[in-house]
Each structure stands twice: as C-alpha cells, then as structure tokens.
C-alpha cells in the first residue's frame with residue numbers, strides 16, 4: 030500500500046483523513062505516496078506557531094539562533110544520501126538535486142554565519158543615532174524586533190528542499206517560526222527532510238510545521254504579525270495576495286511569481302570570443318538543468334540580428350549533446366518534469382507561443398530517452414524557438430512555458446535590447462555577456478529597474494561566476510512587476526522582513542540602556558578602575574575614561590611627518606595654505622588619533638588582548654600646534670565571541686567610542702575602535 034505523508038503540525042505527526050492525493054514518480058509514473066490535509070484546522074496550526082514556536086525562538090539571541098541553524102545544517106549533511114535517493118523520484122538528476130539539497134544546506138550555513146553581523150541579543154539596532162535637540166537630550170534611532178506571528182511559506186514544486194530551507198533559515202534567524210506548505214506534487218521529498226529535522230531534536234518546539242497537501246483556506250487565518258511568502262504562478266499568487274484577510278490586516282505578503290528572464294549577447298561577443306562561448310553554455314544550462322523548471326531560467330535569448338544563425342547553430346550542437354532519461358543511468362544529463370500535469374501545461378504554453386514563432390529545435394511529442402519509458406515518465410525534449418519580430422509578436426513576453434523552453438529574439442541596437450528585456454514587465458534575473466564596459470553600463474542602467482538581479486558575464490569571471498540561474502543567500506532574490514515585486518534572502522535585508530522596524534525616540538542615555546549601544550550625548554559612567562583593566566563581563570555600556578591632556582607642538586607635526594613619511598603640503602609647508610581651509614600647518618589626522626591612543630591606553634598587560642581596527646573615523650576640526658587635546662573613551666557596544674576550539678581563550682569584541690576634543694571643548698576627531706577583550710569566565 031502507498032504510504033501517506035505525515036503533516037508535522039501541533040507538535041505531532043498527523044496524516045490527513047481520506048485516501049489522499051496520489052503523488053507519482055516522475056521517471057516511472059509509479060505511486061510514491063499520497064498526501065492529505067483533510068481534517069486539519071489551519072487556524073490551529075498557525076496559532077500553535079504563534080503561541081509555542083514564536084516565544085521559543087524570540088527569546089533566543091541572534092547568535093543562539095545562528096548556531097541552531099548551523100547545527101541543523103551539519104546534521105542534515107549526514108543524511109544527504111537519503112535525500113538524493115528520493116529526489117530522483119521528482120525527475121531530478123544528481124546535479125539538479127545538488128542545487129536543491131546541498132544548495133538548501135548552503136543557505137542554512139550562510140544564514141548561520143550571518144549571526145556574526147548581529148549582536149548577541151534578541152533584537153537589534155538598525156542605522157545610526159539621530160540627535161533631535163540642540164541640548165543633546167533628545168534623539169532617535171531604529172530598533173528591529175521579531176514579529177510575534179508565524180511565517181507561512183507556500184512554495185512551488187521545483188525546489189522541494191531549497192524552497193523550504195532558503196526561507197526558514199531567514200525567519201529562524203529573525204526569531205520567528207515557520208509553517209511550510211510545499212507544492213503537493215513533490216512534497217514527499219520535503220516531508221523526508223522534515224522527518225529528519227524532527228528526529229534531530231535541534232529546533233525548539235513549534236519552530237517548524239509542515240503541511241503536505243492542499244492548503245486551500247490557510248490564508249483565511251493569517252494575522253497582521255504573520256508574514257506570508259508565496260512562490261509559484263502569478264495567477265495563484267495574485268489570488269492569495271488579493272485575499273481580503275491579507276488586505277484588511279496588512280499582512281506582509283512576499284510574492285515570487287513566474288518571470289520571463291532574459292540573457293543578452295553583447296554586440297562585441299561574436300563567435301570566437303570567450304563571452305560567446307559563455308553565453309551559449311549558460312543558455313544550454315538554463316534550458317536543461319531541472320529540465321528548465323527554474324524560476325530563474327532563461328526564457329528569452331536576446332542576440333544581435335547578425336548573430337542569430339550562429340547562436341542557433343551553437344545551441345543546436347550543445348542541446349544535441351544532452352542525453353535525456355533516467356538520471357540514475359550513466360551519462361544522462363536531463364531528467365523528467367515534475368509530473369504529467371506540469372508537462373501538459375508546458376506543451377499547451379508552447380503551442381500558444383507557436384502561433385507567433387517557430388520551433389527551431391526539439392519536438393513537443395517526441396523525445397528519445399535513455400534507461401526509461403518515455404510514455405511513463407514526464408519527459409520532454411528541450412524546445413528552442415525563434416521569434417523574428419520581438420516588438421510585434423509579444424506572446425513571448427507574456428507566456429511562460431515552465432520547462433526546457435527558450436526563444437531566440439533578434440535586436441538591432443543596444444536600446445532595442447534594453448527595450449525587449451523590459452517587455453517582460455519585470456524579471457527575477459537578466460544576464461548579459463559582454464567584455465565592453467560601456468555596453469555593460471548602458472545595459473545595466475537601462476534594464477535594472479525591471480530586474481531583481483543582473484549578471485554580467487565576461488572572460489574574467491567565466492570560470493568562477495555562480496551562474497545566471499543561481500540566487501545567492503547574501504544577495505537579493507526577487508523581481509519587480511510580473512516577477513511578483515517580492516524580495517527575499519539578501520543577507521540582513523531578508524532577516525528584516527520578519528522583524529518590525531520601530532523608530533525609537535528618547536533621551537540618549539535611556540536609548541543606550543534600551544538598545545545596549547551607547548548613543549552619542551548619553552551620560553558617561555565614570556568608574557575608578559580603567560576600562561583596559563576590566564574583563565569583558567565587567568564592562569558596562571557607557572563606562573567612560575576621561576583622560577589627562579596633551580598640548581600639540583610643531584615638533585609633534587614634524588616628527589610624525591618624518592616617522593610616517595606623510596609629507597602632504599598642509600602638514601609641512603606653511604606657504605602653501607592660501608585657498609585651503611587651513612590657517613596654519615595642521616597636525617595629521619592619524620597623529621591626532623595616535624596621540625589619543627597615547628592618552629587613553631593603559632599600558633600594563635591586562636584583559637585587553639588586541640586592537641583590531643577602526644569602524645568609523647572622522648577628523649572634524651583642524652588641530653594646530655598649541656592646541657590641547659583630551660579624550661573620552663566610552664564603551665559603546667559589546668559582542669561576545671564564540672570559541673572556535675575548546676582550548677581557545679573566551680573573549681569578546683568591545684567597541685569603544687573615542688571622542689577627541691580640544692581646549693574649547695569641541696570634538697576634533699571621532700572614531701570607533703575595536704578591541705578584543707578576555708572574559709573573566711574562561712569556561
């Protein structure tokens with residue numbers, strides 16, 4: 030009997046009622062499992078996420094959440110062969126599955142590492158402090174706090190693993206739980222991964238729930254603190270985004286819909302250049318990897334009119350080399366589509382396109398397969414089309430055939446190439462192959478408003494570039510207009526989608542206590558013991574050393590010029606100062622900072638291990654010989670560090686605000702220095 034998939038909800042494994050929908054092996058057509066959500070109350074599922082998962086995650090710090098994500102990635106890596114084995118049933122080759130499975134783990138690792146860009150707190154400050162009153166007693170900043178809801182991820186069928194992991198990594202780092210609803214047809218693979226996640230026991234209760242099967246009605250239950258992400262067809266996406274519940278409760282809704290991505294061959298990239306070869310390779314790859322079922326796949330191949338013949342021939346040769354069939358058979362490069370319905374949809378869309386443009390490679394009904402039965406699996410030949418009039422025959426800019434299908438479109442000028450790209454009305458990605466910076470710049474500026482990502486391919490990055498089709502965790506994924514107007518991943522930007530940005534106004538001392546970041550103008554905490562004599566745990570935000578003072582002399586300026594070899598005229602030549610802002614020979618900014626260190630450093634060996642740089646540094650007022658400077662050194666922020674090895678010294682980073690002022694009391698230089706400070710507790 031066929032196995033019924035588990036729904037992982039409400040802290041339990043639940044199979045839905047009834048027989049469930051049969052899910053088939055894309056290669057053999059045999060049943061793999063059935064899926065049912067009958068009898069499941071989606072309102073309860075979301076509520077469980079909000080009331081159990083959310084409090085569990087929001088009380089963890091960014092660093093704890095990041096370490097949790099890393100532990101999960103490492104655990105899943107040990108199970109990967111199981112996932113590859115089952116992934117075959119989705120029609121994927123080993124290479125396709127690698128993108129889905131290990132690409133997904135890669136996202137977990139990336140977001141786990143991103144914790145280092147956040148403080149070790151449950152929330153964070155975003156951006157700078159803004160003074161809002163003349164007396165310095167009032168100002169503002171922004172804080173980001175995790176929303177109190179749940180992330181509802183409704184995913185497409187093409188990436189059952191990556192589709193889930195690329196999203197949950199982000200919401201977990203932000204501190205909110207997820208309910209994942211993969212597309213039913215390939216949900217058996219998502220379920221296998223979630224079963225392993227469940228067994229690992231790494232996540233806190235309620236952090237992840239999985240729904241296998243229809244989720245019609247789930248949107249009726251979303252609330253204003255939830256975030257919905259949708260990946261799939263524009264039709265379904267628009268329907269769900271327009272749901273009255275989403276509109277009435279202003280529920281954030283991130284839509285990633287189908288997109289008519291393009292790749293442009295630059296006029297300079299003629300046959301024989303590395304750019305031409307790269308272009309052909311990328312187009313072939315995007316047509317055949319995952320059998321073209323990638324949201325980022327190249328649908329429109331935009332080439333100079335005089336090169337159409339050569340591009341067509343080069344692609345024909347490459348596509349002929351692509352063996353289609355059972356991915357388990359040696360030499361097979363392209364597997365099957367995810368299911369019969371998906372193949373039927375592609376065929377229908379190609380037939381609509383064929384009313385306006387001709388098929389120049391491939392056959393919609395016939396396909397030679399290796400090691401499989403073409404009648405049982407959902408196989409389809411790559412289909413290359415040619416459209417001789419991209420401005421008149423516009424179906425190619427409207428209809429997406431979500432399979433191994435692309436169309437060659439000719440252009441006569443770069444302006445035309447930009448205009449043709451724009452006819453897609455918003456894409457996830459466009460690439461251009463050119464080694465000409467002028468062409469690249471003009472194209473990028475013209476096409477960028479219509480694209481979420483642009484890849485410029487040339488001979489210098491050909492071997493190392495990550496590919497037209499690969500969204501990267503630290504860069505934005507999503508596109509404007511037709512592509513849905515969404516934006517996901519993108520490093521910190523992605524995390525912020527699951528957090529509330531709140532402008533926080535108040536007295537700088539109060540804001541410092543709330544944010545755990547010293548805000549300029551906040552009161553100084555003067556203590557009898559110098560900050561360099563204290564361990565990490567003993568330092569308090571706002572703790573300040575007010576130093577003795579030093580009068581700068583002509584000799585200091587001359588000596589520093591000699592030591593540093595910086596003989597810039599303003600430091601050395603009094604006759605050169607006409608029409609400059611300087612009235613006298615000015616001290617080097619770096620000297621002022623070095624002199625400041627001389628004032629604030631407590632020299633004896635102590636808990637400070639090293640100084641490893643400056644975050645910000647500004648020289649705000651010229652310092653001339655005769656000026657007397659003093660320093661206020663204030664603990665601005667503390668970030669505990671993790672031990673990499675068991676016998677590492679336990680330590681943290683302390684950021685100090687260095688405020689150098691002169692005899693008038695005015696600040697002459699301001700910098701943030703970064704020091705590494707030992708912890709008292711060496712456990």
Ligand code: NAP
Nearest residue numbers: 184185186211212213243244245261262265285286287324
């Ligand atoms: P789809 O039919 O729009 O389905 C997408 C998801 O929505 C599936 O999980 C589906 O579940 C679910 N769904 C449908 N109706 C729903 C409802 N009333 N309430 C809640 N969930 C509902 O798209 P698809 O056929 O799976 O995916 C192919 C399309 O996705 C292509 O057009 C492709 O371009 C696009 N895509 C875009 C991206 C991107 O990042 N922009 C990525 C991949 C794919 P069921 O499976 O249970 O129906």
